[in-house]
Amino acid sequence: MFKIYSKGCEHVLSALSTIPIKEYENNFLAQELCKKAGVSETSTRKGLQLLVHAGILDAVPGPGGGYKFTSHPDNISLLEIIQSVDGQDVFERCIMGLPNCNHHAPCPVHDTWKKVKSELIRELQQKSLGKIMQTAQRRKK
Amino acid sequence: MFKIYSKGCEHVLSALSTIPIKEYENNFLAQELCKKAGVSETSTRKGLQLLVHAGILDAVPGPGGGYKFTSHPDNISLLEIIQSVDGQDVFERCIMGLPNCNHHAPCPVHDTWKKVKSELIRELQQKSLGKIMQTAQRRKK
DNA sequence: TTAATTATGGACAATTATATCCACAATACA
DNA sequence: TGTATTGTGGATATAATTGTCCATAATTAA
Structure with a gap:
């Protein structure tokens, strides 16, 4: 399925979207976010951990701790988030699953996908987490 | 994962791609196709059945039977095949999984996805099974 | 009419993706 | 120092997807 x-x-995006964009500099707690977003906490934490590994978030253990952004959400692209959580090469793999699919030995849908992919990646790169957070806030009202 | x-x-496409485009009018056997393509037969049959339901293939049981195309593969789009196997609405569902995502209450990536989707669908519509079969034949050599 | 061939589709099994649990590490504060 | 708080990450459990099996129906030919 597509x-x-x-x-x-998806959970990470939902969770982060509950943060009011103006409070981007504050710490936030996984528990709190997940509760607000209505997503499984333990599961979402795995994604947040991956964002820490990727350097998008800092993790601060202990009382008063939590997570915080290492830079302004406007400077974090949706593409970065997807690649951090799902793997850097998610969009590189052949969509027909052929192990040696490339320009010289393309799979039957190689060119079709190539065209669409560049458009998709451009859009995902342009879309910032900040924008996503803003849209989510508007939607809530 | 994307x-x-x-x-x-995927299996259906691999299996059908083993048919030489010139022999599109002939019957073909699931067993034979799957063996050539190196895909699981029983699993692929499920997909072929769905293509029969969708009217893309005719199923002929009994000796000398098998499947056959109801029209020229050049007139069958990749989009049709995907929708027949995975469901007519695969590309309609909100990619954030929100149940009431629409133009008036868009999810945070609604507009991004909308742009890319129309491009993707156009490409999948333009790409014919016939072309895919041809590419696969070329690749084999 | 019987036997052989081929597709069907429901039931079950295996695999992969998601979700949960739990013992632990780090930090803050009393 | 000790206790509470918060994140970590490995192990396990659940759910979804994918794959297999098998009894059956349809057709052909002997």
Whole structure:
């Protein structure tokens, strides 16, 4: 079945979208976010951990800790988030699953996918987490 | 994880791609195709059945039977095949999984996805099974 | 009419993706 | 120092997807 990113990535986006964009500099707690977003906490934490590994978030253990952004959400692209959670090469793999699919030995849908992929990646790169958070806030009202 | 269509759909494409385009009018056997393509027969049959339901293939049981195309593969689009196997609405569902995502209450990536989707669908519509079969034949050599 | 061939589709099994649990590490504060 | 808080990450459990099996129906030919 068609999908752009994993459930884990979806949860992370939902969770982060509950943060008011103006409070981007504050710490936030996984528990709190997940409760607000209505997503499984333990599962979403896995995704947040991956964002820490990727350097998008800092994790601060202990009381008063939590997570915080390492830069402004406007400077974090949706593409970065997807690649951090689902793997850097998610969009590189052959969509027919052929192990040696490339320009010289393309799979039957190689060119079709190539065209669409560049458009998709451009859009995912242009879309910032900040924008996503803003849209989510508007939607809530 | 990112993917455009299911494994079942992938197998069907691989299996049908083993048919030389010039022999499109002949019957073909599931067993034979799957063996050539190196895909699981029982699993691929499920996909072929769905193509029969969709009217893309005719199923002829009994000796000398098998499947046959109801029209020239050049007139069957990749989109039709995907929708027949994975469901007519695969590309309609909200990619964030929101149940009431629409133009008036868009999910945070609604507009991004809308742009890319129309491009993707156009390409999948333009790409014919016949072309895919041809590419696969070329690749084999 | 019987036997052989081929597709069908429901039931079950295996695999993969998601979700949960739990012992632990790090930090803050009393 | 000790206790509470918060994130970590490996192990396990559940759910979804994919793959297999098998009894059956349809057709052909002997």
